[in-house]
Amino acid sequence: MSGLQPVRGTRDILPQEARRMRHIEDTARVVAARFGYEEIATPIFEFSDVFRRTLGDTSDIVTKEMYTFTDKGGDEVTLRPEGTAGVARMLISSGLTQELPLKYFYRGPMFRYERPQKGRYRQFHQIGVEALGFEGPDIDAEHILMCARLWDDLGLEDVRLELNSLGSAEERARHRAELVAYLQAHEARLDEDGKRRLLTNPLRILDTKNPELQDLADAAPRLIDFLGDESLRHFEAVQVLLKDAGVPYRINHRLVRGLDYYNRTVFEWVTTRLGAQGTVCAGGRYDGLVEQLGGKPAPAAGFAMGVERLLALWRESGGGVERAQPDVYVVHQGEQAQRLAFRAAEALRGYGFAVLTHCGGGSFKAQMKKADASGAPLAVVIGEDEAATGEVGLKPLRGPGGQQRVALEGLADAVAQCLFTEEEDDDGGV
Ligand code: HAM
Numbered sequence: 001m002s003g004l005q006p007v008r009g010t011r012d013i014l015p016q017e018a019r020r021m022r023h024i025e026d027t028a029r030v031v032a033a034r035f036g037y038e039e040i041a042t043p044i045f046e047f048s049d050v051f052r053r054t055l056g057d058t059s060d061i062v063t064k065e066m067y068t069f070t071d072k073g074g075d076e077v078t079l080r081p082e083g084t085a086g087v088a089r090m091l092i093s094s095g096l097t098q099e100l101p102l103k104y105f106y107r108g109p110m111f112r113y114e115r116p117q118k119g120r121y122r123q124f125h126q127i128g129v130e131a132l133g134f135e136g137p138d139i140d141a142e143h144i145l146m147c148a149r150l151w152d153d154l155g156l157e158d159v160r161l162e163l164n165s166l167g168s169a170e171e172r173a174r175h176r177a178e179l180v181a182y183l184q185a186h187e188a189r190l191d192e193d194g195k196r197r198l199l200t201n202p203l204r205i206l207d208t209k210n211p212e213l214q215d216l217a218d219a220a221p222r223l224i225d226f227l228g229d230e231s232l233r234h235f236e237a238v239q240v241l242l243k244d245a246g247v248p249y250r251i252n253h254r255l256v257r258g259l260d261y262y263n264r265t266v267f268e269w270v271t272t273r274l275g276a277q278g279t280v281c282a283g284g285r286y287d288g289l290v291e292q293l294g295g296k297p298a299p300a301a302g303f304a305m306g307v308e309r310l311l312a313l314w315r316e317s318g319g320g321v322e323r324a325q326p327d328v329y330v331v332h333q334g335e336q337a338q339r340l341a342f343r344a345a346e347a348l349r350g351y352g353f354a355v356l357t358h359c360g361g362g363s364f365k366a367q368m369k370k371a372d373a374s375g376a377p378l379a380v381v382i383g384e385d386e387a388a389t390g391e392v393g394l395k396p397l398r399g400p401g402g403q404q405r406v407a408l409e410g411l412a413d414a415v416a417q418c419l420f421t422e423e424e425d426d427d428g429g430v
Pocket of ligand 1: 084114119120121124125126129130259279280281284301303304306307309
């Protein structure tokens with residue numbers, strides 16, 4: 001343990017950031033709902049096997065990034081590094097394979113023991129969707145359109161779509177043989193990562209960021225040249241729907257994804273505005289995953305976006321959310337006045353007003369300063385005099401009008417009238 005720092009790769013979310021995050025999540029939730037996706041939540045940890053059996057024995061996540069521990073009952077569990085495997089597990093364990101097709105939306109923290117840097121954390125947040133029981137290219141296109149709509153609703157700019165098809169397992173196997181032969185012929189040029197991957201997951205070498213290997217990866221045998229008619233037709237159909245919808249894309253033959261469960265369509269939304277961690281969203285088809293976990297075969301597709309990365313991009317484009325202001329700030333002095341203040345505040349909250357009751361004492365002057373700073377348009381003022389009569393003072397903090405005395409029973413009406421009149425004035429109305 002090192003002092004009072006948060007664990008490396010984790011971050012506290014302070015109010016301003018929490019508001020922004022909430023805005024992004026809420027906007028995504030609304031978009032997902034408009035497309036018919038229902039919100040679900042799976043546990044933050046699962047039996048480790050759920051991830052081991054699906055993400056790939058040789059994937060970075062399984063080999064080095066999982067937060068795995070044995071719990072007190074002796075079970076080996078893992079903090080979820082991503083959401084898809086857990087949703088597939090849920091489908092099977094909740095008997096939902098009878099109810100396919102299903103469309104789900106989820107959000108929440110994920111955990112990967114990665115080397116932290118800007119935009120890459122050990123605890124981060126994803127928003128994702130999974131559509132299970134859908135075979136056709138339409139759902140792949142729908143997912144991309146959902147993302148495009150979200151970028152639009154958030155006012156995000158400079159997010160580009162990259163697309164590829166990974167074909168079927170057999171098609172990939174044929175490509176792999178040629179790719180390995182090609183890479184072996186150039187083995188001396190490969191870096192350490194490349195040499196290791198040559199034996200374990202050669203496709204990932206295409207994904208290399210090493211500038212010295214770009215020409216080698218560019219000239220490597222392309223997976224698309226190994227796709228059969230069905231896979232090609234599927235890929236073509238996705239592209240037709242994207243073109244119809246006016247969503248521009250670039251086919252990136254080297255887009256392979258770091259998780260093993262994908263087949264056919266895969267995509268990433270990338271930006272150049274965030275430096276090295278420019279992928280804000282990624283997804284694709286995973287037709288074999290549910291079966292691989294022991295369920296009845298269920299074709300499926302989905303995507304997930306990194307909330308921290310979206311947030312950084314949104315901030316770049318000037319996005320922000322103001323702190324919500326209360327309608328009323330209640331100041332009070334004296335014991336009886338405090339009791340009346342609490343009653344008045346609760347009465348107003350009962351009508352749906354946002355009310356801050358001053359806590360922590362202090363002079364009227366100091367309390368009024370706080371009231372002013374809160375941004376509330378109205379103060380309720382209660383001193384000994386008011387407390388004795390059961391009435392309260394109602395004082396506009398912005399705009400014209402003096403303090404008026406109001407009986408507790410009439411307070412909500414008086415507040416409504418002040419706020420309502422103020423809004424009309426703002427609108428230049430009557
Ligand atoms: P992924 O590409 O591993 O895919 O992650 C999706 C997104 O999560 C990334 O594009 C990135 O924005 C964000 N992300 C990943 N790792 C980190 C990190 N360490 N720090 C910050 N952000 C990160 C998946 O997770 C798949 N489950 C997506 C999917 C859903 N495919 C089908 N359905």
